[in-house]
Amino acid sequence: MVAAEQAIALALAVPAVGAVAIALAGRAPNLREAITLLTAALLLACVATLLPEVQRGAQPALTLWTMVPGLQIAFAVEPLGMLFALIASGLWIVNSLYSIGYMRGNAEQKQTRFYVCFALALAATMGIAFAGNLFTLFVFYEALTLVTYPLVTHHGTDTARNGGRVYLAVLMGTSIVLLLPALVFVWHVAGTTDFTAGGILAGKLGPAALAGLLALCMFGIGKAALMPFHRWLPAAMVAPTPVSALLHAVAVVKAGVFSVVKVVVYVFGVDNLAQAGFGGSVATWLVGVSGFTIVAASVVALKADNLKRRLAYSTVSQLSYVVMAAAVLVPMSLVGAVLHIAAHAVGKITLFFAAGAVYTAAHKTEVSQLDGIGRRMPWTMGAFAIAALSMIGLPPAVGFVSKWYMLSGAMAAQQWFAVAVIVVSTLLNAGYFLPIVYRAFFVAPAAAGDQGHPHGEAPWPMVVALCTTAAATVVLFFVPDLPLALAHQLPGTRVP
Amino acid sequence: MSLAAHLPALQVVVPLLAAPLTVLLRRRDLAFGVALVASWAALAAAVALWLQVESGGTVSYPIGNWPPPWGIEYRVDRLTAFVLVLVAGVAALVLPYSRASIEAEVPPQQHYLFYTMFLLCLAGLLGITITGDAFNVFVFLEISSLATYVLIALGRDRRALVASYQYLIMGTIGATFFVIGVGLLYLMTGTLNLADMGRRLADVHGTRPVLAALAFVTVGISLKLALFPLHQWLPDAYTHAPSAVSAFLAATATKVAVYVLVRFYFSVFGHSQVFGRLPTQEVMLLLALAGMFVASAIAILQTDLKRLFAYSSVAQIGYIVLGLSFDTTSGLTATIVHLFNHGITKGAVFLLLGGVALVMGGTSLARIQGLGRRMPLTSFGIVLCGLSLIGVPGTAGFVGKWYLILAALEQGQWWLVFMIVASSLLAVAYVWRFVEAAYFREPRQDTAGGPPVPWSMVVPAALLVVATVYFGIDSSLTAGAAARAAADLLGGLR
Numbered sequence: 001m002v003a004a005e006q007a008i009a010l011a012l013a014v015p016a017v018g019a020v021a022i023a024l025a026g027r028a029p030n031l032r033e034a035i036t037l038l039t040a041a042l043l044l045a046c047v048a049t050l051l052p053e054v055q056r057g058a059q060p061a062l063t064l065w066t067m068v069p070g071l072q073i074a075f076a077v078e079p080l081g082m083l084f085a086l087i088a089s090g091l092w093i094v095n096s097l098y099s100i101g102y103m104r105g106n107a108e109q110k111q112t113r114f115y116v117c118f119a120l121a122l123a124a125t126m127g128i129a130f131a132g133n134l135f136t137l138f139v140f141y142e143a144l145t146l147v148t149y150p151l152v153t154h155h156g157t158d159t160a161r162n163g164g165r166v167y168l169a170v171l172m173g174t175s176i177v178l179l180l181p182a183l184v185f186v187w188h189v190a191g192t193t194d195f196t197a198g199g200i201l202a203g204k205l206g207p208a209a210l211a212g213l214l215a216l217c218m219f220g221i222g223k224a225a226l227m228p229f230h231r232w233l234p235a236a237m238v239a240p241t242p243v244s245a246l247l248h249a250v251a252v253v254k255a256g257v258f259s260v261v262k263v264v265v266y267v268f269g270v271d272n273l274a275q276a277g278f279g280g281s282v283a284t285w286l287v288g289v290s291g292f293t294i295v296a297a298s299v300v301a302l303k304a305d306n307l308k309r310r311l312a313y314s315t316v317s318q319l320s321y322v323v324m325a326a327a328v329l330v331p332m333s334l335v336g337a338v339l340h341i342a343a344h345a346v347g348k349i350t351l352f353f354a355a356g357a358v359y360t361a362a363h364k365t366e367v368s369q370l371d372g373i374g375r376r377m378p379w380t381m382g383a384f385a386i387a388a389l390s391m392i393g394l395p396p397a398v399g400f401v402s403k404w405y406m407l408s409g410a411m412a413a414q415q416w417f418a419v420a421v422i423v424v425s426t427l428l429n430a431g432y433f434l435p436i437v438y439r440a441f442f443v444a445p446a447a448a449g450d451q452g453h454p455h456g457e458a459p460w461p462m463v464v465a466l467c468t469t470a471a472a473t474v475v476l477f478f479v480p481d482l483p484l485a486l487a488h489q490l491p492g493t494r495v496p
Numbered sequence: 497m498s499l500a501a502h503l504p505a506l507q508v509v510v511p512l513l514a515a516p517l518t519v520l521l522r523r524r525d526l527a528f529g530v531a532l533v534a535s536w537a538a539l540a541a542a543v544a545l546w547l548q549v550e551s552g553g554t555v556s557y558p559i560g561n562w563p564p565p566w567g568i569e570y571r572v573d574r575l576t577a578f579v580l581v582l583v584a585g586v587a588a589l590v591l592p593y594s595r596a597s598i599e600a601e602v603p604p605q606q607h608y609l610f611y612t613m614f615l616l617c618l619a620g621l622l623g624i625t626i627t628g629d630a631f632n633v634f635v636f637l638e639i640s641s642l643a644t645y646v647l648i649a650l651g652r653d654r655r656a657l658v659a660s661y662q663y664l665i666m667g668t669i670g671a672t673f674f675v676i677g678v679g680l681l682y683l684m685t686g687t688l689n690l691a692d693m694g695r696r697l698a699d700v701h702g703t704r705p706v707l708a709a710l711a712f713v714t715v716g717i718s719l720k721l722a723l724f725p726l727h728q729w730l731p732d733a734y735t736h737a738p739s740a741v742s743a744f745l746a747a748t749a750t751k752v753a754v755y756v757l758v759r760f761y762f763s764v765f766g767h768s769q770v771f772g773r774l775p776t777q778e779v780m781l782l783l784a785l786a787g788m789f790v791a792s793a794i795a796i797l798q799t800d801l802k803r804l805f806a807y808s809s810v811a812q813i814g815y816i817v818l819g820l821s822f823d824t825t826s827g828l829t830a831t832i833v834h835l836f837n838h839g840i841t842k843g844a845v846f847l848l849l850g851g852v853a854l855v856m857g858g859t860s861l862a863r864i865q866g867l868g869r870r871m872p873l874t875s876f877g878i879v880l881c882g883l884s885l886i887g888v889p890g891t892a893g894f895v896g897k898w899y900l901i902l903a904a905l906e907q908g909q910w911w912l913v914f915m916i917v918a919s920s921l922l923a924v925a926y927v928w929r930f931v932e933a934a935y936f937r938e939p940r941q942d943t944a945g946g947p948p949v950p951w952s953m954v955v956p957a958a959l960l961v962v963a964t965v966y967f968g969i970d971s972s973l974t975a976g977a978a979a980r981a982a983a984d985l986l987g988g989l990r
Contacts, residue, residue: 066972067889068898069979073969139889146888153936161936165928172924176887177917184901184913 004053004060008075011046011085011126014039019119026112033100036115040093043122047085054082055485061132071187073139076132076195079489080265080338084258085129087345088251092122094465095246098353101461102242105360114154114240120147125251128258134193134267137259138175138183141223145171148252151243152236159238166235171222174229179220182213186267195262197491199269210268211282217263218286223256224323225316227293234312241356244308249315249348254341257322261337264326270492274329286327291421293320298428305366307355310432311348314391317425318344325406328418331492333409338487339480340402346472347390347399353466354384357458367436372445374437377457381440383470388433390473393426398476500544504557504570507541507580507626508636510534512619515612524607528595531611535584535591535618542584542622546577550977556628564628565689571628574981575832579625579755582836586747586843587618589956594740596950597850601652601738610650614744617643621752630678630688630764633756634671637720640752641667644745651736659732666729670719677712680705681764694764702773710770713760721753723817724787727810734806739850742802746809747843751835754816758831761820762985771823780821785915787814792922796929801852801859804926805845808885811919812838818916819900827903828982833975834896837967841884841892844960848877851949851957861929866939874949875934877961882927884964887920891968895975 018039025032053060054077061076077085099118103111124147127140145168153164187193190200205213222229236248247253264270264283274281294317301313318340325337357380358364358373374381390397393404403422410418457463476483499506514534518527548555549572557570572580591614598610620640624633645667649660682688684705685696700706715726722730730750734742761770771777788811795807816838819830851874852867853859868875884891897916904912967974 065970067969068895068971069975142889146883156936158936161932168924168928169921172886173921176920176924177914180917181901181905181910181913184898184905188902188905 004050004058004077005062007046007049008060008062008077008130011043011050011089011130012075012123014043014046015119015123015126018042019116019123022115022119023112029111032112032115033096036096036099036119037093039119040089040096040122043126044086044089044093047082047089047126050077051082051086053077054079054489057489063132067135067139071135071193072133073136074132074194075127075130075136077130078195078266079486080258080262081129081131083338083342083483083486084254085126087254087342088122088125088129091246091250091345091349091469094468095242095349097461098245098356098465099242101459101465102240102356102360105459105462106240108154108240109156110154113150117147117151118243118246121151121247121251125255128255131195133195134183134186134263137262138179141179141221141255141259142172142175144223144252144255145175148243148247151247152239154240154243155238163235163238167232170229170232170235174220174222177220178216182216182220185213185216193267195266197266199265199267199272201267202269202272207282210273211285214268214273214282214286217267218260218289218323221256221259221263223252224260225253225256225293225319226289226323227296227316227320230293230297230316233316234309237308237312241308241352241359244312245349245352245356248312249352250345253315253319254345257319257337257341260323261326261334261341264329265334265490265492270329270334281329283327283329287324287415287418290320290324290327291417293317294324294421294425295428298425298432302428302432305368307358307365307367307370307436308352310367311351311355314351314429314432315344315348317429318348318391321403321406321422321425324418324421325409328406328410328413328415330409330413332412333406334490334492335484335487336402336405336407336409338490339398339405339483342483343390343398343402343473343476346469346476347387347397350383350387350466350469350473351391353462353469354380354387357462357466360462361456361458367439370436370439371443372440374440375445379457379463379467381437383466384440385437386470386473388437391433392429396477397473398480399473401477401480500548502557503541503545503548504555504572504626505559507538507545507584508570508619508623510537510541511615511622515615515619518608518612518615522608524604524611527608527611531615532591534615535587538618538622539581539584539588542577542580545572546581548572549574549577565687565692568632569628569689569691570626571691572626574977574984575755575758576625578832578836578977578981579752580622582839583618583621583625583748583752586744586839586960587614589959590740590744590747590843590847593743593847593850593953593956594738596952597740597854598650598738600854602650606650610647610738613643613646613650616640617647617744621748624752625755628690630681630690630693632688634675634678637671637674637756640749641671641720644749647741647745648733648737650738650741652738653736655732656736659729659736663729663733666719666726670716670726673712673716673719675716677709677716680709680712684709690759690764694766697765697769701769706765706769707773710765710774710776714757714776717753717757717760718783721750721757721817722810722813724783724791724810724814727787727791727813730810731803731806734809734846735800735803739846739853743843743846743850746806746846747839750809750813751839754813754820754831754835758820758828758985762828767823767986777821777823780817784814784818784821787811788818788915788919789922792919792926795926796922798926798929799861801849801861801864801930802846804929805842805849808923808926809838809842811923812842812885814919815896815900815916819896819903822903822907824903824906825979825982825986826899826906828985829975829979830896830899830903832981833899833971833978834893836974836978837884837892837896837964840960840967841881841964844957844964845878845881847953847957847960848874848881851953854949854953855947861933863940864930865933865937867934870939871949874957877957878934879927879931880961881964882923882930884968886923886927889968890965892964892971892974894968895971899975
């Protein structure tokens, strides 16, 4: 049994060391991929050893070094970070399997750099998940942007370069211009940036300053893709699909909403935000902005013909569910927010896996080309259908559970705007996912001859990966105990 | 007295005497050997002095045993020691680098003169820093400047001559303004010793000649430190000088000028006089901001990397001066720590560019296309330094920016906070000009045959890059020293 402190250090070091090993093994692809899988498995093992500690209510902590006098790089594992780390490291294994199939199936260039950056991205993600103070979170947040940039621009084409420009400009722009001043201000006001139950700003700022600071944080965390800072996410779709799947459906975007929830709970404090208001709560505007993002992004998704673009806008919309649920500030909705981080992760990664499988096997990228594809790729499109149900929020998929909590929370708080947004967006979700499923299974394929080479499923590692995550979507519906238990451990989620 | 007691004198005398020795020896290998020993001895002296000051407080050394204020005093306080370590440290790294670098850029018969001038420049910069005498500052300023003009003129094409001439004119005007200011101060106080001058100025506080002296000193030194819009000489000088010279100047020359300004503002005039009697704060603040934005914007438009990073220096000097204009401990800490961090960052960039010039035959963006494939480690190093210029956490550049933002917040100046962070975005833009050229373009065919960069150039550059990252990850050493120095400066005369 490894001590908790060492487990934290290992969780950070394993992917970083793995990256070096992958770089050294660049000449031997089989060895390189074996190292990737091994690193992923080791990482999950490290993260898993922390779980019992956290469930007992302990907060294993580790302080490394002083970056600016008074500010340490420090880690502390609490339930939310535990859940995020479990999701990211667990899905990394599946995603690595998928990557191997995808990168080889499409004969991609510079595969070594790809796997190295992927491992580094996971190291940065672990840093975010376990960050013990806002400063540490910020450092790893920036690191994650930088190490994912080579992945986004992997193809090295002009399109990739332009996508990379938007990616970097929005993510770095928001974090430097908005989040960094917010961070310095928090330190200036509170004298600390340590994540503390109940918040560190309680009673230190008036409502106006609190609302302003909240705005700096929420828009500053550009990875949460709150409109108008969502453009980077569709731009990042130029990346190879495994990147879109793990990073732009799980690690990077979840790092965004994770940071949002973390800041709301541990920096501002739920009660602090709920009480100090001008008649309403300080976070009321946030419900409005995120609600608008949910609906607007869904409308854009409805019109998008490119499959990955549609999925990207769906992600923008789904991320704002989490932000909105956090901004409603009642225990039920907060549980919903945490659950939705897990639910959306397994669902959306499945959808991207399926999109990548379709591209690899049939070279199709547009929704309008998918007629009848379900007949040739039943496993892939079956998994896609299940994940689509999760996005819409229908049983038997885990999306239903998280939506249930969010809806009950919004009703309990009598936030009728939030309730309306959830209902409308559910309809919109159905509107842009069900036609794909319908086309795939019930429309006859286009006349043979135009693209008429016969194809079946994608390479087996990809199919195994996407079936695994689809299965997880269903399993989590029936046994959501673990994420629920962790969500209920979060301060502010117990009914007073 | 033991050797240790004479360290302040040795600090300057060793490189100063080594300079004529290199002329007498004439053989370039011997000259190199002498210069190397002298520069490493200077570094050893600087580090020893730093340790001495951090443990035992300010060191005062009367030259020729004439007690101050009659004799010349060398005075080492925390700030002095900090700057000495920077200057001597960079020199000790650039010198071994220069041997291979000037091979390609300077005619062989001039090599020994290069070392002579390098040593004179080093002695001048160290002298400016360590001396406690106003006129002595001027003398060393001239020694370092004259040596610098020659060093720049050694550049490989004829434009170097124009650049050197430009700098000569501007530098001389600056030095003249400075000496007029010193003259006025001498007139009013009857002393040239800086500490004594500071005490006596209290009696003539705010009189017209003193304020005139303040203006003259400010303008003169601002020319030397390339404060916008007095920066016109800098881009040409950095672009056309030999690579090793660009690196040394970028890392030290402007930084020492900043040191002089800080010294005169906080130890001689006293901040109440500097910021209370004249709108110094407003002027410095506006010029700093203008530099941060205009120079960064110009940097984005450049097509040559040396020029691009030269304009970036003007912009970064804006940050350094901005910190000073706050007149608070946090602001001054930002100035001092950024002076150091930007020094090592920019030194590293220009050292790496020297290698690039050697292999690719130039540093224009068109020529370095595909650098990421041809020189992966060098490109990565430049990217790391670029991140430091942007101020990404985990690099040295972040620390200074942190203190700057903190200083602006302490005064409730939110607009300034946003100006500081917005200008960082311009830095992203110019750094990404390099990234896109290096990683998104195919290498040009005519740049194929360059020789590999020799180890003597790789190691110093790599050390500075590592330092850039190290001082970003653990800044307790640099930021701690800077904060203590700032507290000393503001505490002494409050």
